[in-house]
Amino acid sequence: MDMASVATNPSLFKSAGIDEKAIRKDKPEELVKALAEAKAEAIKLKLHGDCAPGRDQTALLITSDQVMVSKGMIRERPRSAEEAREFIKGYSGDRAFAVNFVLVSNLSTGATRGGWDIPEIKFQHIPDDFIDKVVNQGDMTCVAGGLKLTHPSVLPFIKELRSRSSKRAHREAYSRITGSRSIVDRFATRSCRGIRCERASCQRYPVVF
Numbered sequence: 001m002d003m004a005s006v007a008t009n010p011s012l013f014k015s016a017g018i019d020e021k022a023i024r025k026d027k028p029e030e031l032v033k034a035l036a037e038a039k040a041e042a043i044k045l046k047l048h049g050d051c052a053p054g055r056d057q058t059a060l061l062i063t064s065d066q067v068m069v070s071k072g073m074i075r076e077r078p079r080s081a082e083e084a085r086e087f088i089k090g091y092s093g094d095r096a097f098a099v100n101f102v103l104v105s106n107l108s109t110g111a112t113r114g115g116w117d118i119p120e121i122k123f124q125h126i127p128d129d130f131i132d133k134v135v136n137q138g139d140m141t142c143v144a145g146g147l148k149l150t151h152p153s154v155l156p157f158i159k160e161l162r163s164r165s166s167k168r169a170h171r172e173a174y175s176r177i178t179g180s181r182s183i184v185d186r187f188a189t190r191s192c193r194g195i196r197c198e199r200a201s202c203q204r205y206p207v208v209f
Contacts, residue, residue: 016042032101035065068145087146092126
């Protein structure tokens with residue numbers, strides 16, 4: 001089945017229904033990993049029984065989680081309109097990290113593989129009237145970090161999305177935001193240099209490698 005078929009088939013999407021606030025970690029990269037793993041375990045339990053694939057049938061489960069890191073603070077889904085407004089104001093004229101973890105589980109064999117993606121996002125000044133409009137609408141703030149970055153109205157306020165091509169660059173950039181050294185020391189985002197980049201983020205924003 002191709003990705004277009006997957007995207008248009010609601011039966012292939014399931015909600016984990018976990019209490020994310022019950023899972024706490026101090027470091028953002030540990031938090032998103034723990035949440036993605038908890039989602040996978042919860043969905044596996046829901047699939048247990050007649051719906052479980054046989055060993056002769058390959059079935060993959062993909063779970064993920066994301067938080068924003070701004071001014072050294074982890075920003076999850078805001079709990080109120082005021083918190084959403086605070087998050088967005090913090091991005092204005094500054095930079096943040098979108099800390100992502102994606103976990104792929106083979107339901108037939110039990111094997112799992114996962115990895116992080118941590119792009120750095122530089123923001124233009126975000127005016128108060130736009131922040132008020134976004135917060136009042138509500139649907140653009142019900143995501144991790146309180147701002148739906150892929151929405152067309154947000155794109156003019158994103159100055160740059162920086163994908164780091166070396167461990168050293170990741171470490172230096174992440175340290176500027178969080179004041180710490182963590183998982184960034186152990187991975188490097190793949191560079192799209194020299195090839196046509198099909199990633200949606202590369203098509204939406206200016207990307208620097």
